[in-house]
Structure formats: structure tokens, C-alpha cells
Amino acid sequence: MIRVVLADDHDIVREGMISLLKNSDECLVVAQASDGAEALEKALEHKPDVLVVDISMPKMNGLEVVRRVNQQLPDCRILVLTMHEEKEYVIHMVKSGAAGYLVKDSASKELLEAVKRLATGKSYFGQYATEILAEQYRNPDDSFDDPYQNLTDREREVFHLVVQGATTKDIARCLGISAKTAENHRGKVIEKLDVKNTVELVRYAAKKGLL
Amino acid sequence: MIRVVLADDHDIVREGMISLLKNSDECLVVAQASDGAEALEKALEHKPDVLVVDISMPKMNGLEVVRRVNQQLPDCRILVLTMHEEKEYVIHMVKSGAAGYLVKDSASKELLEAVKRLATGKSYFGQYATEILAEQYRNPDDSFDDPYQNLTDREREVFHLVVQGATTKDIARCLGISAKTAENHRGKVIEKLDVKNTVELVRYAAKKGLL
DNA sequence: AATGGGATAAGGGCATACCCCTAGTAGACA
DNA sequence: TGTCTACTAGGGGTATGCCCTTATCCCATT
Numbered sequence: 001m002i003r004v005v006l007a008d009d010h011d012i013v014r015e016g017m018i019s020l021l022k023n024s025d026e027c028l029v030v031a032q033a034s035d036g037a038e039a040l041e042k043a044l045e046h047k048p049d050v051l052v053v054d055i056s057m058p059k060m061n062g063l064e065v066v067r068r069v070n071q072q073l074p075d076c077r078i079l080v081l082t083m084h085e086e087k088e089y090v091i092h093m094v095k096s097g098a099a100g101y102l103v104k105d106s107a108s109k110e111l112l113e114a115v116k117r118l119a120t121g122k123s124y125f126g127q128y129a130t131e132i133l134a135e136q137y138r139n140p141d142d143s144f145d146d147p148y149q150n151l152t153d154r155e156r157e158v159f160h161l162v163v164q165g166a167t168t169k170d171i172a173r174c175l176g177i178s179a180k181t182a183e184n185h186r187g188k189v190i191e192k193l194d195v196k197n198t199v200e201l202v203r204y205a206a207k208k209g210l211l
Numbered sequence: 212m213i214r215v216v217l218a219d220d221h222d223i224v225r226e227g228m229i230s231l232l233k234n235s236d237e238c239l240v241v242a243q244a245s246d247g248a249e250a251l252e253k254a255l256e257h258k259p260d261v262l263v264v265d266i267s268m269p270k271m272n273g274l275e276v277v278r279r280v281n282q283q284l285p286d287c288r289i290l291v292l293t294m295h296e297e298k299e300y301v302i303h304m305v306k307s308g309a310a311g312y313l314v315k316d317s318a319s320k321e322l323l324e325a326v327k328r329l330a331t332g333k334s335y336f337g338q339y340a341t342e343i344l345a346e347q348y349r350n351p352d353d354s355f356d357d358p359y360q361n362l363t364d365r366e367r368e369v370f371h372l373v374v375q376g377a378t379t380k381d382i383a384r385c386l387g388i389s390a391k392t393a394e395n396h397r398g399k400v401i402e403k404l405d406v407k408n409t410v411e412l413v414r415y416a417a418k419k420g421l422l
Numbered sequence: 423a424a425t426g427g428g429a430t431a432a433g434g435g436c437a438t439a440c441c442c443c444t445a446g447t448a449g450a451c452a
Numbered sequence: 453t454g455t456c457t458a459c460t461a462g463g464g465g466t467a468t469g470c471c472c473t474t475a476t477c478c479c480a481t482t
């Protein structure tokens with residue numbers, strides 16, 4: 001039996017996934033999550049064979065969830081199910097450890113098959129994602145080495161707070177550190193992501209879909 | 212029997228809606244559409260009691276679909292089911308003839324009830340949309356329109372420069388005005404768009420797709 | 423044990439952003 | 453004519469952003 005955890009902030013989408021997966025007696029949905037933080041929590045709690053996760057979610061974005069789950073549960077296979085078709089998403093997700101990528105507008109035909117393949121240790125990428133990855137393979141020069149990956153955990157925390165609209169004081173209060181330190185972390189993020197200032201940082205996040 | 216047409220570009224969402232509606236023997240899904248043009252076409256063809264429609268769809272957006280269906284099929288009740296929480300969408304949809312509005316993150320509990328209520332000639336607005344409408348009723352002065360439309364030409368110029376990453380000095384140089392004046396314009400923009408600071412201004416632009 | 427590097431934390435100093443205010447000019451409108 | 457709005461410019465104060473340096477801790481290498 002393939003044990004699955006579902007994460008999507010729209011419960012109608014989760015409903016659709018459940019409906020599709022229960023057509024098979026090989027899958028069992030053991031938990032659901034409606035935001036990124038909950039997704040990580042439920043994944044760690046249930047240690048599923050497959051985690052199906054959206055990209056844009058409240059509290060913690062899908063990229064971060066994929067990164068952390070991949071780190072802490074290396075045996076958990078991750079399937080990204082999203083409406084985002086930009087190739088950056090595909091590349092970033094695969095680099096962060098996703099084993100599958102489906103877009104929502106054609107997922108119903110492929111979801112069950114994708115989950116099954118992931119459970120057997122294989123990968124599954126929809127037609128769209130496959131083309132992206134093939135092109136990337138042909139032109140490895142198109143550098144997609146994501147500077148976001150080079151951020152430390154602390155910097156990543158600060159990054160997400162900043163792009164969510166938090167001021168230095170907010171960050172300091174939230175993380176229990178001084179405003180000065182929070183400022184410094186932001187400065188390091190700005191340096192590592194090669195942007196001029198906080199405004200450009202938010203622009204960066206918007207382009208990467210991390211808003 | 213309530214005859215329903217579903218329109219959403221994500222087939223996993225349609226799958227979810229079907230799953231929820233078939234729990235009741237009062238509903239029958241007579242057609243589905245994966246874009247706006249098809250939604251209009253299927254609605255005119257099947258003349259359903261209720262049309263469930265998303266806002267963001269290819270070919271024709273949901274607003275246009277609502278307007279046309281309401282015009283050509285005044286007896287067809289329209290339920291908007293969307294991920295968009297901005298109040299402009301709610302107001303515009305209701306003005307265009309929608310009889311219900313649900314957000315996707317809490318739709319599964321309410322969808323069936325909403326469809327049933329619409330079929331009996333009543334309306335159904337989720338908690339979120341209800342609050343928007345109530346607030347709008349209390350303050351009819353709040354312009355329904357996007358506050359972006361209320362910016363002056365100059366303010367709009369400044370707005371675009373800001374969200375493109377320009378600093379006050381950049382703006383002053385670019386527009387041939389003093390830095391102080393540029394600052395004043397930015398301040399007015401921040402005030403009119405009801406955001407806290409420049410970072411939130413960029414977030415606003417990103418949400419509206421103005422990046 | 424000693425060394426060096428990275429992560430984290432914090433403070434000083436200066437630039438910029440933000441917010442309060444006044445005020446002049448020009449064009450639109452009744 | 454008076455009034456309204458948009459655009460312009462500035463004064464002045466506080467808050468925040470941004471850069472630089474320092475200090476501590478941990479970890480891995482020598």
C-alpha cells in the first residue's frame with residue numbers, strides 16, 4: 001500500500017486528488033495539509049512514501065517544503081502538483097529534490113500513475129516538465145544554479161519574512177534576535193542573491209514565485 | 212434534479228467538484244469546460260440551472276463569462292469558485308451577475324450547499340465574500356475600482372519606476388524633478404494603495420501582475 | 423592542540439525612506 | 453472670480469536600510 005500525504009491550500013484540489021487516488025486500492029491518503037508548515041509537519045509525522053505538494057502555499061512555500069522534506073526524509077518521494085508552468089519552477093524543484101512534476105490542468109489523467117511510479121523509486125514528469133528538463137539537459141550552460149540554495153537556514157527564514165512584508169523589527173521579534181542582527185541577515189541575503197536592495201529582493205521573490 | 216455546468220482550467224479542480232457534487236443525488240453535472248470560451252459555449256448549449264466558474268481561465272476570463280451568461284441566460288445562476296481573495300473580484304463579479312462566491316481554500320464544505328441554494332433562487336456567499344459585501348454596504352463611498360485607477364498619471368509613472376527597483380534619486384533623475392518631489396509622489400502612491408511601505412508596494416504590484 | 427572558515431549575533435555610522443508640515447504655480451471648472 | 457486638483461519643492465524629525473567591523477561559537481581540517 002502506498003502511503004500518501006497531500007498538501008495544497010485549496011481544499012477543493014485536495015478533494016480532487018483524493019477522488020482520483022481512491023480509484024486505486026494501492027494508495028492510502030494518510031494525511032492532508034493546507035499550508036507549507038503543516039505539510040512539513042504531517043510529512044515528518046507520517047513518513048509517507050509519497051508527498052504531493054503545491055508550490056504556492058501560505059506560511060511556507062513549496063520549494064522550502066521540498067528542500068526540507070528531502071533533507072529530513074530522504075526516502076520520501078516528492079511529487080510537485082502546481083499551476084505554475086515557468087521553467088524556473090521545474091528546474092528549482094528538481095534541484096531541490098522533487099521526483100515528479102505535474103501541472104494542474106492535466107493532472108487528473110496522470111496523478112495516479114505518477115504516484116505509483118514515484119512509489120517504486122522512479123520519477124514521473126508530465127509532458128511539459130519533461131520538455132523543460134530535456135532542454136535543460138541539452139543546454140546545461142543556461143545556468144540555473146539557484147543562489148537561493150546557497151542561503152543558510154537562518155538567511156532563508158529572514159528572506160521569507162522580508163518578502164512577506166516584515167520590517168526589521170518584525171523579523172527581530174519573530175526570531176528573537178536584535179534588530180541589528182536581523183538587518184545583517186537581510187544584508188547577506190541581498191548580497192547572495194545579487195540584488196541592490198530590499199525592493200529588488202521582493203522583485204526577485206515575485207519572479208521566482210516565492211510570494 | 213439540479214443541472215450543473217463546471218468551468219475551471221485545472222482538471223484536478225473539476226475532479227474535486229464532481230466528487231463533492233455526486234455525494235448528492237440532487238445534482239447532475241451535465242458538462243465541463245476548461246477555458247472561458249468553452250464555458251460560455253457549454254452553458255448556452257445545456258442551459259444549466261447552475262454554472263460554476265473560475266475567474267482566471269484561458270481564452271476568456273471569468274468576469275466576461277459571467278457577464279455574457281447573465282445576459283443570455285438570465286435564469287442560469289452563477290457561482291464563482293476562485294482562489295482570488297481581492298475584494299475587487301468579489302465586487303466586480305457580483306455587479307456582473309454572480310449569485311455566489313466561494314474561495315477554493317474552503318470550498319469543499321460549502322460547494323454543495325451553495326449549488327443547492329443557488330438552484331432555489333437564493334444566493335450563497337462564503338464567509339469571506341460576505342464580509343467584503345457587508346463592508347461595501349457600510350461604506351459605499353469606498354470606490355469599487357482598483358485603487359490603482361485612482362492614481363494620477365504622474366503617480367502611476369512613479370509607481371512603475373518604484374516597482375522596477377528605482378530609488379528616489381533614480382526617479383528624480385528619470386522624471387527630471389527633485390528628489391523631494393519624487394518622494395512626495397511615492398508617499399501619495401503608498402497612501403492611495405493603502406500599503407505600509409515600498410516593500411509592500413512591490414508585493415501589491417506582484418499580486419496585481421504589474422511586475 | 424592549533425588553525426581557519428562559516429554561521430550567528432551585535433554595534434557604529436551614514437544614507438535613504440517615511441511622515442508631518444508649508445507653499446508656489448498652473449490648469450480646469452462652475 | 454474663487455476653488456479645486458495636480459505638480460512642484462522644501463524643512464525637519466524619526467525610522468529604517470545598508471555597509472563596515474567585531475566577537476563568539478561550532479566544525480572540520482592539519
